[in-house]
Amino acid sequence: MTSAPMVGTSRTAQQGREGFRSWLREHNLPVTAQRLAIAEVVIGSAQHLSAEEVAQHLSSHGDKAGTATVYRTLDLLVRSGLVVERDFGEGFRRFEAARDVPHHEHLLCTVCGAVEEFRDERLERMTTIIAEAHDFARHRHRLVIQGVCGACRRGTRTTPER
Amino acid sequence: MTSAPMVGTSRTAQQGREGFRSWLREHNLPVTAQRLAIAEVVIGSAQHLSAEEVAQHLSSHGDKAGTATVYRTLDLLVRSGLVVERDFGEGFRRFEAARDVPHHEHLLCTVCGAVEEFRDERLERMTTIIAEAHDFARHRHRLVIQGVCGACRRGTRTTPER
DNA sequence: GTAATTGCAAATTCTTTGCACATAT
DNA sequence: ATATGTGCAAAGAATTTGCAATTAC
Numbered sequence A, B: 001m002t003s004a005p006m007v008g009t010s011r012t013a014q015q016g017r018e019g020f021r022s023w024l025r026e027h028n029l030p031v032t033a034q035r036l037a038i039a040e041v042v043i044g045s046a047q048h049l050s051a052e053e054v055a056q057h058l059s060s061h062g063d064k065a066g067t068a069t070v071y072r073t074l075d076l077l078v079r080s081g082l083v084v085e086r087d088f089g090e091g092f093r094r095f096e097a098a099r100d101v102p103h104h105e106h107l108l109c110t111v112c113g114a115v116e117e118f119r120d121e122r123l124e125r126m127t128t129i130i131a132e133a134h135d136f137a138r139h140r141h142r143l144v145i146q147g148v149c150g151a152c153r154r155g156t157r158t159t160p161e162r
Numbered sequence C: 001g002t003a004a005t006t007g008c009a010a011a012t013t014c015t016t017t018g019c020a021c022a023t024a025t
Numbered sequence D: 001a002t003a004t005g006t007g008c009a010a011a012g013a014a015t016t017t018g019c020a021a022t023t024a025c
Helices: A013-026 A033-044 A051-060 A067-080 A121-133 A150-154 B013-026 B033-044 B051-060 B067-080 B121-133 B150-154
Strands: A083-086 A094-097 A105-109 A115-118 A136-149 B083-086 B094-097 B105-109 B115-118 B136-149
Touching: A013 A033, A013 A067, A033 A051, A033 A067, A033 A094, A051 A067, A067 A083, A067 A094, A105 B121, A121 A136, A121 B105, A121 B121, A121 B136, A136 A150, A136 B121, B013 B033, B013 B067, B033 B051, B033 B067, B033 B094, B051 B067, B067 B083, B067 B094, B121 B136, B136 B150
Parallel strands: A105 A136, B105 B136
Antiparallel strands: A083 A094, A105 A115, A136 B136, B083 B094, B105 B115
């Protein structure tokens, strides 16, 4: 966990589990133990988890699910809108609970891997204007700022981020 | 090719070939036909090429190189500073000739795949300020704006971008 | 001549798919 | 009951690596 405040309101694991249960019911999809467990892990976490990390969290909590199921459920979670997919250029994807934030950017520490989030309205407006100037209809954008966090610069960090 | 003006100065295939030859010599690395051919393709192109596309360009020009050699040479080109690696979240990397631009952003058409480049000083300053506010030492940043280009919106496009 | 590169194929990493078996409704 | 999900293992896609044959210097 980073020490900075998160953007938006975080949801509890319970809310994640129940929210996904409702969504599955609405869509006439079977509610299985694996699906609820995966939803609880991803939505209950404040981090950006990879598929593998989701599987690890599961087994460390007594639950377990095959790799295929993890991927298939993450796909459902993204389609439900409860989870958002992220690509930090690491060669694999990460998944993050969708909070009540329309959009936010990421600061990535290249030393410890810590991810910090922020929102900036100016950036929102700026990308729209830039797109228009190039005759593009802006759909969305993605900004990742890479750098070194304070803890790593000062050698203060005691616990590894990931 | 997009119709908008490119950022910075483009280099010719010849310049790419010779520039890489010099770099190889300076680093006591063998100058091979494959290396020069790959440099010519990547640096001579105004596009963002994938490793596979580089291999295709090669064979269509009579040259040829194994996949491993293409990847190994792209790695050298990146390390030489003559080529820059890009990640547009497609699941694979693209490589672009490094021009005299310190940094530029990308507009990506989600319909035809066209990539347009632009530079924005405000963004440069903004990311530095944002990083500082979060106690990060900014190293670099990456902004990709996704949208639909004018040609695709109007159905005007006649030639596929990729 | 000797050290480095090349190309092929096998190995890796992340992700998807096919299929027999298990489970939700 | 019956459609759907699950897990395993095989398949895929992009990229890397081991190694014998080849080439640069």
